[in-house]
Amino acid sequence: MSTSAPVIALESVSKRYGSASIIHDLSFAVGRGEIVGFLGPNGAGKTTTMRMIAGFTAATSGRVTVAGYDMATQNVEAARRIGYLPERPPLYDALGVSAYLRFVARVKGVARTAIPTELERVTTACRLEAVLHHEIYKLSKGYRQRLGLAQALLGSPEVLLLDEPTAGLDPGQIQETREVIRAFGANHTVLLSTHILAEATLRDTLLAVDGVRAVDLRAEAGEPGVLTVDCQVDGRDGVEATIARAVAGRFDLHRLERSQPTLENIFLRYVQDSPASGEAA
Numbered sequence: 172m173s174t175s176a177p178v179i180a181l182e183s184v185s186k187r188y189g190s191a192s193i194i195h196d197l198s199f200a201v202g203r204g205e206i207v208g209f210l211g212p213n214g215a216g217k218t219t220t221m222r223m224i225a226g227f228t229a230a231t232s233g234r235v236t237v238a239g240y241d242m243a244t245q246n247v248e249a250a251r252r253i254g255y256l257p258e259r260p261p262l263y264d265a266l267g268v269s270a271y272l273r274f275v276a277r278v279k280g281v282a283r284t285a286i287p288t289e290l291e292r293v294t295t296a297c298r299l300e301a302v303l304h305h306e307i308y309k310l311s312k313g314y315r316q317r318l319g320l321a322q323a324l325l326g327s328p329e330v331l332l333l334d335e336p337t338a339g340l341d342p343g344q345i346q347e348t349r350e351v352i353r354a355f356g357a358n359h360t361v362l363l364s365t366h367i368l369a370e371a372t373l374r375d376t377l378l379a380v381d382g383v384r385a386v387d388l389r390a391e392a393g394e395p396g397v398l399t400v401d402c403q404v405d406g407r408d409g410v411e412a413t414i415a416r417a418v419a420g421r422f423d424l425h426r427l428e429r430s431q432p433t434l435e436n437i438f439l440r441y442v443q444d445s446p447a448s449g450e451a452a
Contacts, residue, residue, distance in 0.1 A: 176239070177200035178201060178202060179200065179201040179236075179360060179362060180200045180201075180236045181198055181199055181200070181220075181223075181224070181233065181235050182234040182235075183197075183198055183232070183233040183234070184196070184198070184223065184232070184233030184235060185230065186220075186223065186228070186230055187231045193219050194216045194219055196233075197216075197220065201361075203358070203359070203360055205356070205361070206352060206353065206356035206363070207361065207363070208363055208364075209362055209363065209364040209365075218334055218364070221255075221364060222257075223235050224242070224253075224332055224362070225253055225257075226249060226253070230242075230243070236249075237252065237253060237330055238252045238330060240252075251280070252330055253331075254323035254326070254328035254332070256320055256322075256323040256333045256336055257319075258334045258335050260315055260316060260318060261319070263307060264308035265306075265308070267304060267305065267306050268299060268302055268303050268306075268307060269303050269304060272293065272318075272321060273290065276290065276326065289325060290325075293325055294321065296321070297317040297320050297324070297351060298317060298347055299314070299317055299318060299321060316336070317340075320333070324351075327359075330360045330361075331360070331361045331362070333363040333364070334364050335365060336348060336352070336363055337365070343385060346385055373398065373400065373418070373422060374386050376418065376421065377417065380410070380413050380414055382405050382407050382410040383414065384402075384403040384404065386400065389401075404429075411428075
């Protein structure tokens with residue numbers, strides 16, 4: 172954890188719309204080099220808080236500072252140091268992926284001579300090479316989310332704000348996105364939100380088990396609080412017992428079994444990131 176002055180700081184912040192109190196007396200701080208998860212159920216005020224930090228809305232009371240700038244009076248200076256991915260990525264469907272990224276780079280003040288290198292950096296980090304020359308309106312939800320992350324990363328901002336950054340991504344893409352965020356957060360400040368409390372905890376618990384390579388969680392329709400979990404594991408013996416011990420201490424485990432991949436599973440995994448001819452997957 173960073174011991175220097177916080178890069179993001181909220182001091183007794185409240186937000187009201189008329190008589191409705193959305194945020195009440197919220198205080199926290201995030202330092203340089205920290206990646207902080209902002210967890211809470213839908214309607215808890217996560218998006219409103221992120222919008223206040225990003226400068227899209229003002230706090231009713233209290234103080235929000237980013238990189239030392241007060242968001243009430245110095246939000247323009249602060250905005251130059253923020254990369255923001257809102258819950259719905261700010262994309263322009265009429266543009267192509269490359270043209271959109273070039274536009275965002277210019278808006279952020281990236282030097283014209285540096286734009287090609289910067290585009291290559293974020294395109295590679297977010298795995299957008301396959302759709303770089305596609306129109307945005309043709310992109311799947313997963314690729315749209317990746318593009319939203321890429322625009323936030325442009326210019327290597329000091330602060331990265333990510334509202335539900337893995338929404339709409341498959342398990343492999345979620346893992347890739349985490350790796351991008353982890354690499355970026357080594358020298359920057361990252362605040363990300365998610366409403367999936369149990370899933371976030373369970374996923375981290377399972378990924379900490381030796382032998383577990385990836386985790387996919389699905390909520391069961393009509394059964395609140397019940398999840399079906401698919402783990403990709405290596406061939407070592409005893410991994411099922413290790414998973415059971417890790418999970419049983421914090422969750423109710425109803426069933427655990429090992430399944431061999433089917434030809435259909437292998438095919439779907441092979442093609443899931445491959446765009447069809449003439450359009451994005």
